[in-house]
Amino acid sequence: MMKTTAFILYSHLFIFALMLTALWVANLLWSGEDIPFVQIIIAAGLYFGYSYMISNLILRFWGGARKQRVISVICYLILFITVIPIVQILIHDVLPLVGIIFFDDSLPENMPKFYFRIVSGYLIANLLAMIVAIGNRYFTVKKEKKKLDQDLRIYRDRVVGFQYTSHFLTSIFLTKFGEMLLNDVPKDKTTKRDIVQFLAYLLEVERPGDRKSWAEEMDQLHCFIRLLSRHYGEKAILYTETLHDRLYPAIPAGILFFPLENCLKHAHISTDQPIEFRLDGNHDEIVLTCQNYWSPKDERLEPETGFEMLRYKLGQMDTETAIAIKRTENTFLVRLRLKLQPDEKAKL
The missing domain is CATH 3.30.565.10 (Histidine kinase-like ATPase, C-terminal domain)
Structure with missing residues (x-):
């Protein structure tokens, strides 16, 4: 369990660095205006946070008992339902309190475009989470298979020389x-x-x-x-x-x-x-x-x-x-x- 947690954490630290780099490069090459680096860090952090939570829910669903699977589905639905209001509150109400502004007050808000960016970002977070979960599953199954093969050889070797007394x-x-x-x-x-x-x-x-x-x-x-x-x-x-x-x-x-x-x-x-x-x-x-x-x-x-x-x-x-x-x-x-x-x- 601890190795699984470490794998997920290190994978998402890599994802954070990857998204930070990708957003920074996109800002330099294609953005019409310079976006403050702190905003890029926050955006990469959102990818990191949602992907981390979703990947944990996926693994708990795959490897858990029925009750744990139901809880995982419920938690995922809560994440899905609340992603738009949470990001909206964060950008419009929380971050402006510390001087971080993602929008221009002088222009009318384009809410459909705003919602599209949130949903598309959430879908990318899901994709990243699935990649991490599948990678973890692959290495875990491979390790379990290797351990089972070793145990099988050990017990068969012991049984071959076993005295059948009954x-x-x-x-x-x-x-x-x-x-x-x-x-x-x-x-x-x-x-x-x-x-x-x-x-x-x-x-x-x-x-x-x-x-x-x-x-x-x-x-x-x-x-x-x-x-x-x-x-x-x-x-x-x-x-x-x-x-x-x-x-x-x-x-x-x-x-x-x-x-x-x-x-x-x-x-x-x-x-x-x-x-x-x-x-x-x-x-x-x-x-x-x-x-x-x-x-x-x-x-x-x-x-x-x-x-x-x-x-x-x-x-x-x-x-x-x-x-x-x-x-x-x-x-x-x-x-x-x-x-x-x-x-x-x-x-x-």
């Missing part, structure tokens, strides 16, 4: 989904950021006794869902979420998406045979349900294979837990229940 991690990295995490370099920044986030998280997920906040675990779950949807297709992962109470206790890392592990290695995953993944929560319990079309590589494989890590994680919780596993002829269902104690939320 069925869950093996399921991830020995599938085509894992190949996507380790080899694919997506062009879009969002997916690349998700891969970096998820790889970093996997390096910590088996740490014993490590608990994460509910908000952090939900963020990791959403990241995982986005990556699965990108790899298998949007309609291949049918995720629904119903939480009646947003305050839930800290939980061991990975619990929310451990039921997906058998889906990755032993399931048909496609838009025709999607994974149905549902998270429900109320004041008393959290219920996670995962159902998929079953396609094990070895028919002798027992349906509970691979849940050792999940059971270990659940054993770290001071609350009642239950796992229900059901396998039919072609579907596999896992339902995980976490009972919440009455005083559980008081620990938050």
